[in-house]
Amino acid sequence: MKFSEESRIGELLKNEQTSLIFNRHLPELAGSAHLDFLKWQTLGKVIHSNDEWGFLPERAVALLAELADVEVLEEDSGEIAPLEVAEDESVVRASAPVSMTRRGGRWDVFEFTLHGPALGNPFTDVTLHAEFTHGECTLRVPGFYDGEGIYRIRFMPDTYGMWLYRTYSNARSLDGIQGEFYCSETRDWNHGPVRVKDTFHFSYEDGTRYIPVGTTCYAWTHQGEQLEEETLHTLAASPFNKIRMCVFPKSYAYNSNEPEHYPFEGSLQDGWDFTRLNPIFFRHLEQRIEQLGDLGIEADLILFHPYDRWGFQEMKKGVDDRYLNYMVARLAAYRNVWWSLANEYDFMWAKREEDWERFASIIKANDPYNHLISIHNGLTFYDYERSWVTHCSIQRIDLYKTAESTNEWRDRWNKPIVIDECAYEGDIDAGWGNITGEEMVRRFWEGAIRGGYVGHGETYVHDEDILWWSKGGILHGASPKRIEFLKTLMEEGPAHGWNPIPGAWDAPSAGIRDEYILHYYGFNQPRFKVYRMKPGIQYHVDVIDTWNMTVTRQEGVYEGIFRVELPGRPYMAVRLTKMNE
DSSP states (O other), X not given: OBOOTTSXXXXXXXXXHHHHHHXXXXXHHHTOTTHHHHTTSBHHHHHHHOGGGOOOHHHHXXXXXXXXXXXXXXXXXXXXXXXXXXXXXXXXXXXXXXXEEEOOBTTSOXXXXXXXXXXXXXXXXXXXXXXXXXXXXXXXXXXXXXXXXXXXXXXXXXXXXXXXXXXXXXXXXXXXXXXXXXXXXXXXTOOOSEEEETTTEEEETTSOEEOOOEEEOTTGGGSOHHHHHHHHHHHHXXXXXXXXXXXXXXXXTTBOOOOSOOSEEEETTTEEEEEEEOHHHHHHHHHHXXXXXXXXXXXXXXXXXXXXXXXXXXXXXXXXHHHHHHHHHHHTTSTTEEEEOOSSGGGOTTOOHHHHHHHHXXXXXXXXXXXXXXXXXXXXXXXXXXXXXXXXXXXXXXXXXXXXXXXXXXXXXXXXXXXXXXXXXXXXXXXXXXXXXXXXXXXXXXXXXXXXXXXXXXXXXXXXXXOHHHHOOOOOOSHHHHHHHXXXXXXXXXXXXXXBOOOOTTSOEEEETTTEEEEEOTTOOOSEEEEEXXXXXXXXXXXXXXXXXXXXXXXXXEXXXXXXXXXXXXXXXXXXXXXXX
């Protein structure tokens, strides 16, 4: 491996020899608080385009010349093949004790617990999966090791009735176990996993409409019992039915605390054993996912992210793949799981496009339920046209224009647009975290009226650094109840969702032409508007104050060309609803 201007800063810093060269030539960068953020950038971009560091051309030439003489061997991939045979022939085939420890109705988790080999390293040595059959339908479901000789297979049936199963394993005691079980009809409140519907919208698998109203709490499951329970209590009283959350702990501004549990055996001081996952960590995570499901909240799981001081964003290929396989085997049976390959994928210096595509293929191959899957951007959009991408998980790339681009993105990718990060209501120093509640609500409306869905986050300064966007806790902002008001209006709207329709040149509109028309005026403040509608169709007219959360039905019936009086303040909308004949 040779180093050049195209090498990423992270690649240089990971190697001991090139790290010493880099720090000797660029000492001001070596001690910079910005260094972690620069890891994903190329060396050429840093030394040639960042004037604040004062790099003179001769310094760049000397650095590149010394790096050119260094050749580093490719590190091993970390891949470990499972044993061909995990138990000797003296072990009776299909002899492992097995019990069904969880069961229920359609779209519930059915869990099979098996007692198998604990010697060696079961995480890498043993393979296990089962086939579940109902009529002509057969699903392949991976199993996983849960420590202390316990193996589990979790299954989410989508059809009620009798199911047959058979296990397959390289461990004789786990191989060839067969049985049957009955899946009852689902409970009324369980509508199944969320699916894409009508190209740009969503519904649960039973057809019930789902309107995603998301929030972000990146590291809430790493904060300890008291704060995590407080977060769940807050969510229960909120309008949010989706939450973006990281699997790995987070290291960033306002995020300096250590988590209670880590995903791998070992420690930061003594090193991680990346061949052994920590079941305690994952049991805790799945407990929180279950609790979210009980609240009717989808868990949008961020599988990788760049804000890391533990080395989890720099794992080897084989470690990444084992981790993903384990995640899918362990969590795919929960109906409220979404997969997000990354938060700000383009800031992860150790990953390339081929890695993200491989990760997607691992999930698609091992998730028999086809949960929603996407990837979130930093400064560069991913190619959302890829067939595995179910919806577009978007962060703004313009300082101001965000939800206003929803129409463009719908036309570009022909998939649901979920603006997971439009900036956050708050008052911290960073521009992404100090918009007002009014502006947050305006962005929600701008996205919704254009046929998309916008996500919430909150970053108000807190004496103990408990900011909702990362740690959860209590919501302090003004936007959530206004977002709930918007959600109610969307639920009252057309069954197929709000879709953009041609309207006036100076305001976006949504609905169904001649039947249901909604105009949104954002930060404009007209005193009246004149509407020119098709003659012969009569309408009820509602004036909606999106901030004060009022809907005022106008007196009379409206037809053809008519004028509607408005209060002359921003954040107003007007709804025209065709009268029943």
